[in-house]
Amino acid sequence: MKTTRRDFIKISSIGLGSLAVATPVVNYITGNSNDNPLSGTGKISRHANYCEVCFWNCAGWVYKNEEGKIWKIIGNENDPHSNGRFCPRGTGGIGMYEDDDRLKKPLMRVGKPESQEYKEISWTEAFDHIAAKMKEIGQKYGNESIALFKHGSSSKHFGHLISAFGSSNQAGPAYAQCKGPREEAFTLTFGEPLHSPEPLDIRDSKCLVLIGSHLGENMHNGQVQEMSEAIDKGISIITVDPRFSTVASKSKFWLPIKPATDNALLLAWINVIINENLYDKDYIEKLSVGFDKLKEHVQQFTPEWAYGITTIEPNIIRETAREMAKAAPAVIVHPGRHATWYGDDTQRLRAIAILNALLGSWGRRGGFYMAASAKLPKFSSPAYPKPKWGWKDINPEKYPFANEGVTNLIIDGSHPDYKGVNKIKAWFVLGTNLPVSIPDTKRTIEAIQNQEFIVVIDTMPTEITGYADIVLPECTYIERYDDLRVLPHREPNIALRVPAFEPRFESKPAWWMAKEIANRLGLGDYFNYKDYSDVLDWQLKQIGSSLDEMKNLGVKKFDREFDDLYFAEGETPEFGTTSGKIELYSEELASYGFPPLPVYKPMPEPETGFYRLIYGRSPVHTFSRTTNNPRLTELQKENKLWVNPKVAKEWDFKDDQEIWLQNQDGIVSEFSIKVRITERIRWDSVYMVHGFGHKDKRLTRGFGKGISDAELITKVLIDPESGGTGMRSNFVTFVTENPGKEVVS
Amino acid sequence: MRYAMAIDTKKCVGCSDCVVACQTENNIPLGYARxxxxxxxxxxxxxxxxxxxxxxxxxxxxxxCVRTCPTGASHVIEGGIVKVTHEKCIGCGACIQSCPYDARYSSPEGWVDKCTFCDHRLKDGQNPACVEVCPTHCMYFGDLDDSNSPVSKVMANRKWKVLAPEAGTSPQIFYLI
Known part of the structure; x- marks a missing residue:
């Protein structure tokens, strides 16, 4: 159904703005038609939104012309996440809306469970079927046997539904495949996790230490902007990376470390900072516990010891440690974000946290600021029923420090080899393409095939939709309401998302889907509103604003409750740890049998002819979700394999030669990848951007373009503290003849 | 008045946001870029x-490009901005051949297209879309004849270079090094 603009005004003016109707046009901007590069009247409107292309959720404006055509998305100048500037993915976010490959109608699998034959069904049929299956599975195995895998803003609506149904088995790859170990290491040390965006005071920092963190390629918008500002002010950047990353090229020191040896470098840095008395004595004495044990522990980890492991020369280790101390406390040893590398990641992140503590950067200008969030009242809803068991009970022995759902634990409970009693029997999957976002694709698929029912909610026909029994087409962030964005920053702030358009095709917002399913399960009380805008308006009115005001502002900032962005001079703040102090030595870790002080553990090495597989990000893509976006595939349509010229010579490679990869377990890539011969990568490693090699032919731009690193990551070293899946101990060799693999779709 | 742009290579991370912002701002068809x-x-x-x-x-x-244009479609407007009048362009491609920077392309409509410094935005006192979007704030734009313009100020304090100086075209995009 296409609503003309006249209909659209008529409908909204009589106040029947049901979900299919976009928000009334706001913020007319006068313009001269001759100056407008779009044909049309030149009368342009803009609509508040926050970006959903990545988790940074920058707030901005969706611009359209009077004919209803989308024009551009521009950042909101009052937004502390974007400062009015979107990154390329956000600017190209309109491609998510425009993409004709989008899921268009609800789909139901017909025929055998392993078939990929679907028929289009109505929304009513889809919801009736889902509700009936949920009841059936709930009765057979308990409501707890239904799990939710989630990513993104709209996952909250299905989280609410699944919680109301009585299951707390909910997890997202943002934890165990990303920042899980980091959050737990910082909680163990400083008593709180870092959250998102991380409270890094980069703009006022004098020294930034990046360990494998490729700011600029990962385009974490606020941080990239602040780094740039700090470069103008003369910041000294130290980058540790086996790859000559973009930011390595902007660094005073680039340490081309041997991969998987970061802990040795960190321990040697701690050694130098303590032994040369470069640490913040007053701060450590007042605010921390365990310094003496730490000092004794690191005596063995001299720069000379680390040299043999990391290949970084002792004088460089000393010089860089002094560089950090010179800038202290305006120094940040960056905690990174995607932290699941080698299976000892909580230990590595503990070393990073300790290093920051020694430098006194936590709570200090130019280090880590104390973030604050806006407070919003919760929309009224009954209390959730108490589940009999949750994800921790799938294997109570594992991951004692995990504070959020662990996807791989839920997959364990879903897998045919699971011997426990708390089995997962059905999945809801929203906004995460599990075969690509979780390593060891084969195991994920085995778990999928062991499920009695799978519902996938997505905007695109990603791989995971091909494993669903029911597929629900979600509209994009440009076409829907969601919760207000409430994320921590220097100033508490909120941002609004309103639909600029009615949903294309028959796609619908997730809140509406969750509500319709809830109604059929007798859980309608949990969704006590007609339209999600009712919830937003109510919440906003409680804090002295309104939906109408926010439609004009997009972003609203609030004063901090206390003047506590940094620790005050002479203040002795209390930390959320057991001791109330910064815990250099962790009794908590010791009590579970883990090293209370960080250690270095040698990692597996590649055999001759094999190379360590390193993956990372491109500034124009977010995981696998953008690799079909018509705007962004223009800029990068495939990933390439970075190979050092020495290696290329050995293998007689030419630039852009198509090769296949085979990993240590004999897994061969589904598709070929082009070789990029470059000095930017070490000879013992190869590098590719994550998120490519789509296997679903319905993704017309992404299908078969490049390869998926996830399928080659079959050796997963799990971080025993947090459950994070270490993915960087996989090795590949090259296959130059077409292995003739049958392509699935 | 002399419009010019200075781009700080010490800050640019090569993210291509300038490319996407130009494409959306100027409604460039997919597959093409200015x-x-x-x-x-x-x-x-x-x-x-x-x-x-x-x-x-x-x-x-x-x-x-202006010299080789047989129809006068390629021309220079106030501030030194080189523009193409689409209606006058016959798509012969002489300008494309003569440009040492390969900065022009044939649009699917047949005429030749290129960067305009977003002159439609300059009239409203706004910067070109690429300058305005850049997350590293690495682009400076303004009037070189005005010593207080962002571009004049940054060039007074930094070393810079231009591309293909040997072509003798006196280019007005400056790269800060």
Whole structure:
């Protein structure tokens, strides 16, 4: 159904703005038609939104012309996440809306469970079927046997539904495949996790230490902007990376470390900072516990010891440690974000946290600021029923420090080899393409095939939709309401998302889907509103604003409750740890049998002819979700394999030669990848951007373009503290003849 | 008045946001672009230098594209901006051949297209879309005849270079080094 603009005004003016109707046009901007590069009247409107292309959720404006055509998305100048500037993915976010490959109608699998034959069904049929299956599975195995895998803003609506149904088995790859170990290491040390965006005071920092963190390629918008500002002010950047990353090229020191040896470098840095008395004595004495044990522990980890492991020369280790101390406390040893590398990641992140503590950067200008969030009242809803068991009970022995759902634990409970009693029997999957976002694709698929029912909610026909029994087409962030964005920053702030358009095709917002399913399960009380805008308006009115005001502002900032962005001079703040102090030595870790002080553990090495597989990000893509976006595939349509010229010579490679990869377990890539011969990568490693090699032919731009690193990551070293899946101990060799693999779709 | 742009290679991360912002702002059809990003690597691991450059029409003072245009479609407007009048362009491609920066392309409609410095935005006192979007704030724009303009100020304090100076076109895109 296409609503003309006249209909659209008529409908909204009589106040029947049901979900299919976009928000009334706001913020007319006068313009001269001759100056407008779009044909049309030149009368342009803009609509508040926050970006959903990545988790940074920058707030901005969706611009359209009077004919209803989308024009551009521009950042909101009052937004502390974007400062009015979107990154390329956000600017190209309109491609998510425009993409004709989008899921268009609800789909139901017909025929055998392993078939990929679907028929289009109505929304009513889809919801009736889902509700009936949920009841059936709930009765057979308990409501707890239904799990939710989630990513993104709209996952909250299905989280609410699944919680109301009585299951707390909910997890997202943002934890165990990303920042899980980091959050737990910082909680163990400083008593709180870092959250998102991380409270890094980069703009006022004098020294930034990046360990494998490729700011600029990962385009974490606020941080990239602040780094740039700090470069103008003369910041000294130290980058540790086996790859000559973009930011390595902007660094005073680039340490081309041997991969998987970061802990040795960190321990040697701690050694130098303590032994040369470069640490913040007053701060450590007042605010921390365990310094003496730490000092004794690191005596063995001299720069000379680390040299043999990391290949970084002792004088460089000393010089860089002094560089950090010179800038202290305006120094940040960056905690990174995607932290699941080698299976000892909580230990590595503990070393990073300790290093920051020694430098006194936590709570200090130019280090880590104390973030604050806006407070919003919760929309009224009954209390959730108490589940009999949750994800921790799938294997109570594992991951004692995990504070959020662990996807791989839920997959364990879903897998045919699971011997426990708390089995997962059905999945809801929203906004995460599990075969690509979780390593060891084969195991994920085995778990999928062991499920009695799978519902996938997505905007695109990603791989995971091909494993669903029911597929629900979600509209994009440009076409829907969601919760207000409430994320921590220097100033508490909120941002609004309103639909600029009615949903294309028959796609619908997730809140509406969750509500319709809830109604059929007798859980309608949990969704006590007609339209999600009712919830937003109510919440906003409680804090002295309104939906109408926010439609004009997009972003609203609030004063901090206390003047506590940094620790005050002479203040002795209390930390959320057991001791109330910064815990250099962790009794908590010791009590579970883990090293209370960080250690270095040698990692597996590649055999001759094999190379360590390193993956990372491109500034124009977010995981696998953008690799079909018509705007962004223009800029990068495939990933390439970075190979050092020495290696290329050995293998007689030419630039852009198509090769296949085979990993240590004999897994061969589904598709070929082009070789990029470059000095930017070490000879013992190869590098590719994550998120490519789509296997679903319905993704017309992404299908078969490049390869998926996830399928080659079959050796997963799990971080025993947090459950994070270490993915960087996989090795590949090259296959130059077409292995003739049958392509699935 | 002399419009010019200075681009700080020390800050640019080569993200291509300038490219997407130009495409959406100017409604450029998919598959075409008025600006682009280059990557230059020098040295041998681990002694390396890397430079990203956001490139586009240099809005030269000495314009071979305007000289070679047989119809007068290519012309210079106030502030030194080189423009193409689409209605006058016959798509012969002489300007494309004469440009040392490869900054022009044939649009699917047949006429030749290129960067305009977003002159439709300049009239409203706004910066070109690429300058306005850049997350690293690495692009400076303004009037070189005004010593207080952002571009004049940054060039007074920094070393810079231009591309293909040997072509003698007097380009007006400056790269801060």
């Amino acid at each position: 600006d682009w990003v280059t990557e230059t690597i020098n040295g041998v691991y681990p002694s390396l230098q890397l430079e990203f450059r956001s490139e586009r029409c240099n809005h030269c003072d000495n314009t071979p």
